[in-house]
Amino acid sequence: MYDIIVIGAGPAGLTAAIYARRAEKSVLVLEKETFGGQITHSPKVENYPGFIQMSGNEFAEKLIEQALHLEAEIELDEAKAIEDHGDYKRVICENGSFDGRTVIIATGSKHRQLGVARENDFVGAGVSYCAVCDGAFYRGKTVAVIGGGNTALQEAVMLSDICEKVTLVQNLAFFTGEQKLLDQLKKKDNVSFITSSVVDALKGDDELTGITIRNTDTNGTTDLTVDGIFVAIGQVPENEPFKTIAPLNDWGYIVSDEGCVIGSGVFVAGDCRTKQVRQIATAISDGAVAAVAACRYLD
Ligand SMILES: Cc1cc2nc3c(=O)[nH]c(=O)nc-3n(C[C@H](O)[C@H](O)[C@H](O)COP(=O)(O)OP(=O)(O)OC[C@H]3O[C@@H](n4cnc5c(N)ncnc54)[C@H](O)[C@@H]3O)c2cc1C
Numbered sequence: 001m002y003d004i005i006v007i008g009a010g011p012a013g014l015t016a017a018i019y020a021r022r023a024e025k026s027v028l029v030l031e032k033e034t035f036g037g038q039i040t041h042s043p044k045v046e047n048y049p050g051f052i053q054m055s056g057n058e059f060a061e062k063l064i065e066q067a068l069h070l071e072a073e074i075e076l077d078e079a080k081a082i083e084d085h086g087d088y089k090r091v092i093c094e095n096g097s098f099d100g101r102t103v104i105i106a107t108g109s110k111h112r113q114l115g116v117a118r119e120n121d122f123v124g125a126g127v128s129y130c131a132v133c134d135g136a137f138y139r140g141k142t143v144a145v146i147g148g149g150n151t152a153l154q155e156a157v158m159l160s161d162i163c164e165k166v167t168l169v170q171n172l173a174f175f176t177g178e179q180k181l182l183d184q185l186k187k188k189d190n191v192s193f194i195t196s197s198v199v200d201a202l203k204g205d206d207e208l209t210g211i212t213i214r215n216t217d218t219n220g221t222t223d224l225t226v227d228g229i230f231v232a233i234g235q236v237p238e239n240e241p242f243k244t245i246a247p248l249n250d251w252g253y254i255v256s257d258e259g260c261v262i263g264s265g266v267f268v269a270g271d272c273r274t275k276q277v278r279q280i281a282t283a284i285s286d287g288a289v290a291a292v293a294a295c296r297y298l299d
Pocket of ligand 1: 008110270
């Protein structure tokens with residue numbers, strides 16, 4: 001019986017483990033894929049306070065080292081469900097089950113991918129899913145933003161201030177984001193718009209040099225020379241297994257405020273919950289808040 005079971009070994013989950021171990025609680029962290037979470041996909045992080053520059057992997061390694069140094073247990077296993085047994089919870093995993101008095105869900109979210117060939121090869125070499133994180137690497141360069149909702153429009157606004165040229169590529173005939181953002185973009189000389197079009201192919205050897213776009217009405221294709229693309233076609237949280245124990249909103253995020261409490265010994269932290277900004281700084285903040293809340297519940 002653990003005091004706290006943390007589901008997900010990203011920045012939020014590992015921070016929760018660090019705080020909980022320092023409060024001398026027994027902690028098990030479950031991770032289904034990559035110790036360190038999504039930040040391990042980022043070759044450069046330049047916006048985490050206290051570090052001018054580091055790679056996502058370097059950062060993840062430090063978090064894991066600290067959690068292990070404090071003797072948190074870490075298992076590679078996928079949580080499939082949480083059973084509520086009153087004063088304890090049973091986390092059902094692919095390879096067995098674990099009991100804990102409390103559970104912190106820190107399962108993050110995944111950026112929806114385009115699903116085109118070689119997309120993963122170009123991550124960090126021309127393909128990005130986060131303008132806030134990676135925009136500065138494209139200063140003075142030519143980029144495309146793929147998507148037409150609020151995130152895509154906001155990213156295009158931000159990029160238009162630092163990039164030489166920004167092209168928005170939207171699959172529908174219209175943009176679904178706020179009109180005022182669209183109006184703001186239309187006033188900019190360095191922004192152009194392509195609608196009813198999807199990305200068919202990514203071009204380049206080691207680094208992205210361009211994309212092929214297909215018009216969905218005519219099926220005609222066009223090549224666009226770009227240094228980078230920012231894919232903003234939504235995020236996919238992975239909270240389905242927990243929907244009976246934690247309320248989800250229409251987009252699948254666990255509904256919670258910055259208190260990170262779900263109720264009856266269940267807590268949530270990081271990108272998997274409803275929030276405005278999904279970044280390491282906010283995930284780590286949640287991890288600390290959720291762990292302290294779980295410790296208070298246990299005490
Ligand atoms: C390419 C890229 C670059 C980025 N760059 C930056 C940056 O420069 N600065 C910045 O602040 N942020 C950046 N981000 C965002 C940042 O990585 C996230 O905000 C942060 O990782 C969120 O932390 P988290 O712990 O909430 O979730 P995650 O990092 O997503 O970790 C969640 C973990 O839970 C695991 N998991 C999910 N479901 C289960 C399950 N059922 N059982 C067990 N384990 C499970 C996942 O495998 C994952 O490892 C970037 C993201 C990407 C993809």
